[in-house]
Amino acid sequence: MDLVDSLRRHRLLAIVRGKDPVAALRTVRTLVEEGIAAVEISLTTTDALTVIRQARAALGPDALLGAGTVRSAADAGRALDAGASYLVTPAVVDGLAPYGVPVLMGALTPTEIEAALARGADAVKLFPGSLGGPGYLRALRDPFPEVPFVPVGGVDATAAHDYLARGAVAVGVGSPLVGDAADGGDLDQLRARAAEFRAVAAGDTP
Template structure:
C-alpha cells in the first residue's frame, strides 16, 4: 500500500523538529495538502508517542505514518511497537531490514552507489532512498535507472519544489519533502494552514502542475 500511495502522491514528508505537540493536526495538514506519507524520525524527542498518536487518529487525518532515521534493530522494534506503517534508514542496515521483514512492515533503505542499491534490493527493500540526493542530482538517478529499471527510487535530501519535477522526470517513484514544506518553526507555532499550503505547492510542483 505504501508504494501505491507514493506513486499517487509522488511525495512523502520527513519531519524533524525538537517538539511536536499535535502530530495529528500536522498529519491532517499535510494529507489535506496532498502529501499523505509522513515520516517522523528518531532525531525527534518522543517520536514513539508522536507515531502512536498519529496512527490512533489515522481515520481522521488520512496519513500513512512511518519512522525514519532507523539505525539499529532496537529502534526498528520500537517504531513498529509504536504503530509505524513503514521504516526508513539513512543507509544500509541488514538488522533493521530483518526486523521489518519479520514484522511484515515495508521499509526503505538508504543507498547511493549501484552496489548499495543491489544490497538494498537483496534485503527486501520496498524502495530505495537515494541519499543524500543533493550530492548527485537528477542526472545520477537517470543513470541508475539504466541497470535498475524496476527499482522504486525515492530521492531524499535537498529536494524542494523547484527541483521535485526534475527528479520525477529522471525516474523517481516519489521525492522527499523536508523543511521546505514543514519547518520546525511552523510546527512549533502550530501553523497548520501554512503547512497545508506548502504541501499543496510542493504537490503541484512534483506533478508538474
C-alpha cells in the same frame, strides 16, 4: 500495504522532524488535511514514539504513517509498536526483513543499492540526493531500471519536479516542505508549501 504502489500514486513523502512533539503532531495532521497522504516521522524528533502513537490514533489504521531515521532492528521494533506501518532508513540496515513491513532503505552508490535490495528493500531512498541531483538519478536508471527510487535530501519544488521527470516514483521532502512547523512555526505557511508540493506531484511545473 503496498508501499511502492502508494508512493507511485501519491508521488510525495513528507518528512517531519522537530523539537516540539505537540507541534510535530500538529504538523502531521495538517499535512494529511492538506492532501499529503504519506508522512514519515523521523525518530530524531523529540519524543518521536509518542508522536507516532498519537498520530496513528488521530489518523486511523489506514493512514500512510511511517517511521524515519530507523538505524537498527531495535529502532524498527519500537516504531512499529508505536503504530508506524512502514520504515525508512538513512542507510543500509540489517535485520528489518523479519518484521514483515515495507521498507524504504537508504542508499547512494550502486553497491549500496544492491545491498539494500539484497536485504529486502521495497524501494530505495536515494540519500543524500543533493550530492548527485536529478542527473545522478537519470544515470542510475540505466543499470537499475526496475528499482523504485525516492530521492531525499535538499529536495525543493524545482528539484522535486526534475526528479519525478527523470523516473523517481516519489520524492521525500523535509525542511523545504515542513519548514519550522514541527518546531511551532506558522501552519498557514505550511499549508501554502503543501499546496505547492502537491501541485508538483500532480505534474504542474513549479
